[in-house]
Amino acid sequence: MAIDLEVNGVARRYDGPPERPLLWYLREDLGLTGTKFGCGVALCGACLVLVGDAAVPACRTAMGGLHGTAVTTIEGLAARDDPVIAAWRDAQVPQCGYCQPGQVIAATALLRTTPRPSPTQTEAAMDRVLCRCGTYQRARRALAALTGGRHG
Numbered sequence: 150m151a152i153d154l155e156v157n158g159v160a161r162r163y164d165g166p167p168e169r170p171l172l173w174y175l176r177e178d179l180g181l182t183g184t185k186f187g188c189g190v191a192l193c194g195a196c197l198v199l200v201g202d203a204a205v206p207a208c209r210t211a212m213g214g215l216h217g218t219a220v221t222t223i224e225g226l227a228a229r230d231d232p233v234i235a236a237w238r239d240a241q242v243p244q245c246g247y248c249q250p251g252q253v254i255a256a257t258a259l260l261r262t263t264p265r266p267s268p269t270q271t272e273a274a275m276d277r278v279l280c281r282c283g284t285y286q287r288a289r290r291a292l293a294a295l296t297g298g299r300h301g
């Protein structure tokens with residue numbers, strides 16, 4: 150059965166194997182390489198994308214379950230004047246950058262569902278993304294600037 154979905158606001162039809170991970174559809178079929186491959190087992194957060202307003206690991210999300218959904222990648226956020234990306238830029242969060250699409254997606258999902266998150270909610274959302282460069286404190290600073298909260 151064909152899978153009809155939206156990716157970054159564009160209607161798409163997928164006819165391939167239903168078990169294929171969303172990550173490879175995005176990167177290989179659509180050329181959306183901003184979503185990164187890290188662990189492949191839903192542990193590192195490098196591949197997070199939005200499905201609706203939820204941050205999901207694209208490495209472990211099968212195409213077969215995405216009929217009728219709206220997927221947003223970092224490219225989709227970057228195409229508009231995105232406040233999370235702007236806050237990340239202002240706080241100079243990225244170092245090597247590899248984990249940053251996942252961090253921005255995690256923060257976006259958090260703020261869409263919880264505009265003023267508690268420290269516990271922030272940690273739960275952001276702990277999903279591993280950063281080998283240790284940019285956690287700058288990411289928290291960027292989030293605090295977005296929510297008017299404290300960081301650290």
Ligand code: FES
Nearest residue numbers: 187188189194208
């Ligand atoms: S590559 Fe998907 S969570 Fe690590």
Ligand code: FES
Nearest residue numbers: 246248280281282
């Ligand atoms: S900025 Fe390098 S892995 Fe996070």
